Every structure is written in structure tokens, then in C-alpha cells.
Amino acid sequence: MIELRDLSIRYADDRPPELAHVDLHIEEGELALVIGRTGVGKSTLLGAINGLVPHFTGGRLSGNVVVAGMDTRDHPPREMADVVGRVGQDPVAGFVADTVEDELAYGMEQLGVAPATMRKRVEETLDLLGIAALRGRSLATLSGGQQQRVAIGSALVTAPRVLVLDEPTSALDPGSAEEVLAAITRLVHDLGTTVVMAEHRLERAVQYADSVIAMPGGGVVRSGDPATMMIDAPVAPPVVELGRLCSWTPLPLSVRDARRAARPLRGRLADPSPRARPAGDVALRAKGVTVQYRERVAVRDVTLQLAAGTVTALMGRNGSGKSSLLWSLQGSGPRSAGSVLVDGVETSGDAKRGSTSGPQIGLVPQTAADLLYLESVGEECAAAGPEARALLDHLAPGIDDGQHPRDLSEGQRLSLVLAIQLAGRPRVLLLDEPTRGLDYTAKALLTQQLDTLARDGHAVLVATHDVEFVAGLADRVVVLADGDVIADGPTADVVASSPIFAPQVAKVLAPQEFLTVRDVARALGDSRELG
Known part of the structure; x- marks a missing residue:
């Protein structure tokens, strides 16, 4: 579905290339997760898939990007709008309408979709993302997370073959993020949509990925199956860091896998020591x-x-x-x-x-x-x-x-x-x-x-x-x-028992109230082999 052939992108001659001689193949119906530190070029890679780079951003591109048989050199973004849907890091920057429902319909209007089909797709998308109650709301009155869900919906509603998402859950609460990722996974599994997604919160996304595209820096891009790539990935979620700490093989990618591996560890960990930051006036x-x-x-x-x-x-x-x-x-x-x-x-x-x-x-x-x-x-x-x-x-x-x-x-x-x-x-x-x-x-x-x-x-x-x-x-x-305060207390008391707000380590090691990998490492001391 997506082919990058010896792709290099440079924005200025006095700066190193964003991407250097990248060869990458992404299959149809695959969820590819792009990972790497801030500023390594993830957004550039995503922008190249629909031709925004370099048609819109400028810069110099060598090599080829071919999506569904269309070379982005010959097909600018407007000609790929019905093939590639894209949601950028700043959802507000992409809005063109005033209300939620109008924003969802806009893209289909530009593509000449029949009114009856438009109405059906809008309703399905509102339900899919759980935003039906927002249909008549002004976009300017929505929270950042609500705006992000609308932006994702505006990309989904045109039924693209490829969906490019740049940090789609960054403004979402944990429950909403799970709903959005479930919807994206459903598109991949049931409709064969190809999804390329950059995400920093890997604890939310890595378990759903079919492949991981790692960008360690210097324009280098590596790809492979998630379990292999996460062994030495430049960034990793807490369950992977915990697996590395305890030398678990294979590395867990989900809380469920980590809980199974952690059974011996849970029996040998003492209760965590309380945090020592004293409160003042x-x-x-x-x-x-x-x-x-x-x-x-x-x-x-x-x-x-x-x-x-x-x-x-x-x-x-x-x-x-x-x-x-x-x-x-x-x-x-x-x-x-x-x-x-x-x-x-x-x-x-x-x-x-x-x-x-x-x-x-x-x-x-x-x-x-x-x-x-x-x-x-x-x-x-x-x-x-x-x-x-x-x-x-x-x-x-x-x-x-x-x-x-x-x-x-x-x-x-x-x-x-x-x-x-x-x-x-x-x-x-x-x-x-x-x-x-x-x-x-x-x-x-x-x-x-x-x-x-x-x-x-x-x-x-x-x-x-x-x-x-x-x-x-x-x-x-x-x-x-x-608008009401429903909980107020020490971090461990509030989050450890919550199915929504609990961090990964707390879920893995419950009922013990460890919150981070650092807490576990401190408790293990010199006894890491006990994991």
C-alpha cells in the first residue's frame, strides 16, 4: 500500500536531512506505529505519505513515495484527498467549519459525496467516536480533547484507504483514548484501512501495532515487528521498561502480558516506601x-x-x-x-x-x-x-x-x-x-x-x-x-485503584501500590535477578 524508496528529505542545505535514504514498505490493512524522540522527523515522515512534504512545506525530496500506486511527485495532496486522510498535531489548525456536524460533512462535500451517503457516514462517525452529543456545538467551545476527536472524525468520515495520524491521543483522557484506538483498530481489522500513526504515549498504542517504525535520529528509519523492535527502541512504555529491568523474555507489550510475567516478582516485592517531598505553607x-x-x-x-x-x-x-x-x-x-x-x-x-x-x-x-x-x-x-x-x-x-x-x-x-x-x-x-x-x-x-x-x-x-x-x-x-471535585488525595490512593487513571506499573503489580518502574527498581535494589 505504501512504498518509500530511497527517500531523503532536507529542508535546508545547512541542516542535516530529516530523512536519509529510507526504504520502507507498509502493507494494506496494517497499523504501523512510528516512534522516536521529539524532533527526529516523525511528522516529516507522515507528511511525505500524502505529499504535504514537500508540496506544502517546501524542502528538497529525493527518492519516491508511492501510495496506492500514486507517486506523490506526480500527485499533489489535493489529488490524494480521497486516498489518504490525515490528522495533524494541532487539530484546530485543520478546522474549516463552525460546528461539529458541518466539520464532519465538509470533506465529503468537497469530494462530491451524495447527501444520503454523507448523512449516514456522519452519524456512523459520531457514534464511533462517542461525540454524538457534540453534533451542534461550536468547535470553538470544545475542549482540546473533544476537538481532537472531531479532527479524527473529519478524517475518518471520507473513508480513506490510508489514515495518517500524528499523535491522535495526545489530548484525550485515558477512557477516550481507549475508545479512539479501539475505533482505529476496528477500521484496520474490519475494513482493511492502512493506518500510520505517530504516538509518544506508547503505553496506549504499542499493543495494537502490527509493525513499529523506529526513528533513532540522524534521518535513520528502521522497521519490524513490535516485540523485536521494542528490545532496543529509543523510547519505550513502562511495561517494556519493567520487562527490561527484570530481564523478561519475551518483552511484554501489554499489561496483561506483563501481569503474567510478574507473578514471581509480585510475591517478592516489599511495599513501596512513601514519597518524601514535604509540604510547606x-x-x-x-x-x-x-x-x-x-x-x-x-x-x-x-x-x-x-x-x-x-x-x-x-x-x-x-x-x-x-x-x-x-x-x-x-x-x-x-x-x-x-x-x-x-x-x-x-x-x-x-x-x-x-x-x-x-x-x-x-x-x-x-x-x-x-x-x-x-x-x-x-x-x-x-x-x-x-x-x-x-x-x-x-x-x-x-x-x-x-x-x-x-x-x-x-x-x-x-x-x-x-x-x-x-x-x-x-x-x-x-x-x-x-x-x-x-x-x-x-x-x-x-x-x-x-x-x-x-x-x-x-x-x-x-x-x-x-x-x-x-x-x-x-x-x-x-x-x-x-465541574465537581469527586476525588482528592495522595496520588497512590487516588490512581492505584482506578481502572482508568492507574499507570501501567500499578496495574501490573496490584494490589501493591507501585506506580513507576523507578519505584520497582528502588525496591529491588541489588536483587534484580529475582524478577
């Missing part, structure tokens, strides 16, 4: 916070305290009110009722870059690029202060000062915004889905930065769907549902 006090948009109540009478020296995770399904709560805490979002004090001072101000809203409270929004307005990475770092460049190099090394922020990958842009905000060292830091587009290494570096910030006496609140990130960082978890 209360830095932020929120009382009775309510956020209402016309008739819809997004946040209802929330009372919350954030202690200095701690990291709190804010979790909940898409549309539960997490972003609305963050904006109201920061002071620039609407607040229908309630009060928010940081060190005794009421929050107010705006979320423009450089503003910390008086009592030193910073917010990294879900669309991090909204805070970038200068012409180069170097200018952005210089405007933020002397620490920003060093922080960026730590989070995402290799980004040139001269690059325009809009030319960075989603993960690189997020790293830049995080560096800018962290450089100000705010008393309270609020982050909305900060791990979108970040690989495991970048997330580990971000964890270190936020841990350091907390240990220095700052309070951190992170709204996220990334359960593995929460397991490795958070002291406490607050769960929202329809």
Missing part, C-alpha cells in the same frame, strides 16, 4: 470557585488549597472543567463566584507572556504557541530572561536560536513555552496538558524541572490526562467530573 487558596458560560456550568463551587513544595495533578475526562478551573485560578478566565488568593493576594491579570498576574502565578495554556509572538527562538528566550535558553536546552536540546517558533514541532514549541515560564520561577505554576508532544525523555526532564521547582518552595498544579506523568511526579491528585 499554603501558597494558593481557592474557595467556592464557580465558572459558568451562559447556561453551562463548567466549574461548580470548587474549594482547593495548593501547598508550597508540592505538585498536584488535576485529572478528569475531556470537558470536565480542568482548563476552566486553571484559567479562573490564574485570574484571567471568567469566575462567576468564589475567591482565589496567592499568599493572601487576590489573583487578577491576563495570560499574556510576561504577565504573572500580580501575586506571581504563571500559566502554560493548552495551546502553548499562543504565548509565542517573536520571530525566532533566540528572541523568545532573550525576552524571558537569562535562564530560559539553558532550560530549553535541558528540555529539548538541539533547537537553533534562529528557528522560527512556528517551524518547531508541537513538542519543541511546548518545551520553549515551558522554558519561558519556568525562567520566571513563579510562586504558583499552573500547566494545562504540558506533556502533549513530549517523548518519555523530555517528560522525564520536565518532571525533574517541576520537582526542583516544588522542592524550592513553589506550588505546582498540572492538568493532565497523562497517568504515567502523574505517577512519576504528583504528590496529590484532584479529579474533576462535570
